[in-house]
Amino acid sequence: AQSVTQLGSHVSVSEGALVLLRCNYSSSVPPYLFWYVQYPNQGLQLLLKYTSAATLVKGINGFEAEFKKSETSFHLTKPSAHMSDAAEYFCAVSDRGSSASKIIFGSGTRLSIRP
């Protein structure tokens, strides 16, 4: 069964510092991978997705993630954090080419930005 594991339920960084949110996946076949962001009292917004076109995926708001098959990882990074990046971030996976139609989410990482 597919799953994603997000390491660290809460990450705190200073404004301007590097953001690194960790995600590892488990899948018997190459998956599709996603990062979603949830701002307070809002829905889930897609940041970026990996579909095998390129291992380094660039998303909105300056975020990017790199698919590393050897490490089964899809970590999310941003070179310089802004206060507006404070939110909950979810890594997610769906099965490539199967009849399954769901996205499986990780438990989420809350990102706090210190002034």
Add this chain to the structure above:
Amino acid sequence: EPEVTQTPSHQVTQMGQEVILRCVPISNHLYFYWYRQILGQKVEFLVSFYNNEISEKSEIFDDQFSVERPDGSNFTLKIRSTKLEDSAMYFCASSLGPASSSDTQYFGPGTRLTVL
């Protein structure tokens, strides 16, 4: 930009009552989903819907739950007899293609259901 909308934003109900959560997916999308997020927990898949029938459902989606696309625009989730443990944020999502095609699922802002 098109978006998924959900009503109401917050629903409070008594245990045992029926509730209907409403969603308007993006107009040209063909796949529809419901997810829920119990406070402090991960987002969980409930059900997917395509071509006027359920294509997949989770173990959570028992006989108390049903979905319907009553017209060309709305997609509803009905809980027949609510339980305390149904209290959660319910998200509707839609996509042009299935999740297996990597088509993006667009999520609505959610309905917070509180069962007293």
